[in-house]
Amino acid sequence: MRQTIRSLFVISQFSLALIAPLSFADDAGDIGKMLRAGQTNEAIQKVDNALIAKPKDAQLRFLKGLILTEQNKTPEAIAVFSKLTDDYPELPEPYNNLAVLYASSGQYDKARASLEMAIRTNPTYGTAHENLGDVYAKLASQAYDKALQLDSGNATAKLKLTLVRNLVGNSGGVNPKVNPAPATLVAQAQPTKTAPAPVKADTSPAATAKTEVPVAKNESAQSKPKAAPAPDKDEDDVTKTVENWAKAWSSKDTSAYLAHYAKDFQTPKGESRKSWAEERRNRIEGKGHISVKLEGIKVSVDDNNATVKFRQIYSSDQLTANSRKTLVLAKQDGKWQIKQERAGS
Template structure:
């Protein structure tokens, strides 16, 4: 699905791939086909039936938001995407879609705030950057227009207003238009509310004993990690960083919350800007509420610059209700003789 501010404010497809249970993956695919074919009533009926069985499924909820948008039910779509940002604050796409809906109703300040959250969640999310530029242009248009109301002879403001209107158009809102391929949905586990989530974020019930699989261990990591120098000191630092990330994943998988939280620095930059204490309590409730968690790390790459390390890898997260495969980046700093996580974000 797409929507445009004048003609260029674009709502993106979700950029990550959600791997749900086959039955639900097929169901979501069928719903997507109905939506692409313009059969929104049938798509809505099917998604509601699926949500009865999986009310927390992020993929299905996102699809319902797209259907509501397509049916011009803005308030309902806003409610759906808003709840998704609450439940999955590290997913950038719901923020982006929410921004488009806000812009459609002329709420450009809210649109700006949502897009800034999308970019904060994933700084490499190009669509959100483009959309933010469009929102800024619209806000600029309003400001220049106000300046001319106060001083109609302001030639500079007139020129700027003309330039901005040529860029974003003169329409006051967002004109919806359909995209032939409605998003494949995303998911990755995030520090969110204490309520369980589904195939798009990991959460819930009790199952088998957890285990951690690390695809890139010290032996094979040497071929995939990037080293700034071949010295033994550098090798040792790289190994320490990899070991730290392995232990972080193991603590998460075994639901050793204290051990998991101990890997985060005191000045860890929390996803929503909340205090570290509030974030830690939320993570504790979220992790300990699961019956089974398994975190697998693949293709780990390490780059170290003095006391800062950037670690990139593919994270495969599995819990009772979710399997999510996504790229992840951790920024670690050396504090008190050990490596700790300073930043954590989705994407490369």
């Protein structure tokens, strides 16, 4: 575990490629350059001016949170990232950075909850998993310390406390890794001809650009037996269902959009399906323009269950996002419906 974080934009392991100027609008790119150069006062002034024209721009708001964090204005940064998680609950990076701020101020229970939300949003988000391990270690240290206060002769607790302190360090704090910029907020990258990078959240846009994964079809009779027609039909039906879901979303036909979700759909925050549906309806119908395009659709069918992975290019008057998405569907009463939805591969 890293013991210090020198700067949000210094340590190369933090995927600085995500801040490539070509991936941002002009304002966001300029602000990112200022922040990397340590010009936080100029950066905060420019981001505030840009937000006057685009108050709901997720990219600019995320950058403002980073600037405030760099300026050690923790309460203000927490407010920015908290509002981002409310407005864009599908993005895991604001949850991660919110957890870092909570951990830096000793609020480890809140940090744990935020990281669990980040992982729930994207189970393949490696940075959040590592940070959660650090937070758990700190919570364990506090628990063992309390046990020794109650029984100073408890040798087992003393040994465990020593082991945990060696893991998290003796500074009394824990410094999880901050995401310098969210992958899902980066504008669409140009496709590459290279193989896709291993699944993890902190990869460059180019590495995670579109990679076509064709669905297996019948090959020649000489090479393999003829495939049964039923699985191919199911794959086609699932693909059409997902495409119709995206079309309904793009046309802001919320009734058709919501009809693609099963009654037992696992909502992102554990709220009731009714509350989630009302929130989705308000958000979709409140947009002036929505476009949802799907690329590289890959379908896997197992009896009455299906998993669909694809790249989603979403754009509206407030946000442009290029991210991997996974849908889990179930066949209910002869109809494929979405039971689970998450960002990431």
